[in-house]
Amino acid sequence: MMAIVLCVVAFVACYLAGKRSLGQGLIALLTVGYFYGILRANLLTTFSHFIFDAGLIGIYLSQKWTSSDPRDAKRLEIVQFWTVLLIAWPFFVALMPFQPLLVSLVGLRGNVFFIPVLLLGAQLREKDLLQLSVGLAALNILALSFAVAEYFMGVPRFFPVSAVTRIIYASGDVAGGFFRIPSIFTSAHAYGGTMVGSMPYLIGSWERAHTRKFRLLSLVGMVAALFGILMSATRQNFILGSAMIVVTIFSSRMMASNRILFLLLIAAVGAAALSNERFQRFKTLGDTDAVAERIAGSVNRGFLEILTEYPMGNGLGGGGTSIPYFLEGQVKNPIGMENGYTLILAEQGIIGLVLWIAFIIWFFSRAGNAFAKGVWANSRRMAWCFAAVCLGTAWVGTGTFTSIPGTVVLLLGLGWTATPMLAERTESKRVRSGRSILPELQYKPV
DSSP: OHHHHHHHHHHHHHHHHHHHOHHHHHHHHHHHHHHHHHHHHHOOSGGGGGHHHHHHHHHHHHSOOSOSSHHHHHHHHHHHHHHHHHHHHHHHHHTSTTSOHHHHHHHHHHHHTTTTHHHHHHTOOHHHHHHHHHHHHHHHHHHHHHHHHHHHHOGGGTSOSSGGGHHHHTOBOTTSSSBOOOTTSSSHHHHHHHHHHHHHHHHHHHHHOSSHHHHHHHHHHHHHHHHHHHHHTOHHHHHHHHHHHHHHHHHSOOOHHHHHHHHHHHHHHHHHHHTOGGGOGGGGGGOHHHHHHHHHHHHTSSHHHHHHHOTTOSOTTSSSOOOOGGGGGGOSSOOOOSOHHHHHHHHHHHHHHHHHHHHHHHHHHTHHHHTSOSTTHHHHHHHHHHHHHHHHTGGGOSOTTTOTTHHHHHHHHHHHHHSOOOOEEEOSSOOOTTTOSSOOEEEOOO
8 A cells, every 4th residue: 555655746846846837757767766666676566567567657647748938849759759769669569569568568668667767867957957957966965874874774674685676685885794885876886876877967967057056066966976886896986987077177168176175085086995895896897707798698699599589589588678577477488688778779679779769869960969058068078978878888788778766867858959059048036935946047048
């Protein structure tokens, strides 16, 4: 019953917040996504798996998916095309008799449910971005507080051993004898990946916030994200986070004082990492044999066999999509490997994989939009780099397109940076109390 209540609460909260503004709706959705892992782990019922789904449906229903302004409609047209295309083919595959209906429905969720977030990202305006960034900063601080508690009190105190926490208890950190810290997420990888994905927006709010209070909150949120990456002890996210910092410092336009501040933050985080063996799993990146074995296990094993034996795929849910423990026994001829693109091949077949490859090529061809000059140029550049690295490394893991809430953050960035941003001007007057958490903005399409 508690899980059903939480589903209803998630739906209503995201719907009402989304009606107020896209930014507030995304804050509500990401709040549900941040807490999804710990809620699902402590509520072992069928409905606990759909808490985030309910929130996502709520924000979908709250939004207007078309614009009355012809210039804005033209700007979103190509993203709408890709959104429909990437959804239509999996729906067709779901009608094929490859897997039982319930398995196919779970697979359909994993393959299409997040795709409309591309359009939400394309519709982000400055007010939405500032609201989203403030929410991410607060959530990062909250997540770090849970991570610190788990560090000292132990992960089992927060995540009981069960079928839904297997991935947490299969992961140890570099020191041995301890688990990687998942905070309130489904796994340490989900925690670290979400922290990295939040950084472009926090950079933007730090640069664009109208008050010192919001600037300070953004800065603390970035510090929380950096420490979260270390505490998650995930090597890929460490690389992504490091790349973000390098891009920010050396390719962004910022005042010398801000550059020095970033260097001091990096020094502080680096000192913390070097003083604690549990934060040093990134050192294993120097073990070339281990890294080569990890890549070989993700890339080279089984791709051609799957392509040859299942050219049309093994059906949605039958190629590696995370299936709830109560449906695992119904999957026919389960196949898959730790490779995001092979997962698409195994479930959607060669046509689905080709569609995704074409979409990714299109995204890279739109890099000029992300690197265009503007007040959010630094954030857009970082978000584009984050998305590009995620797409480029999806072949060494299966969570790129299914992580909660990391995939939402990724797809927001994809839609936002692939679309030309509207020219906007800030209105001087404040919003009436209670209407918004930030100054009102007036938008002028160009």
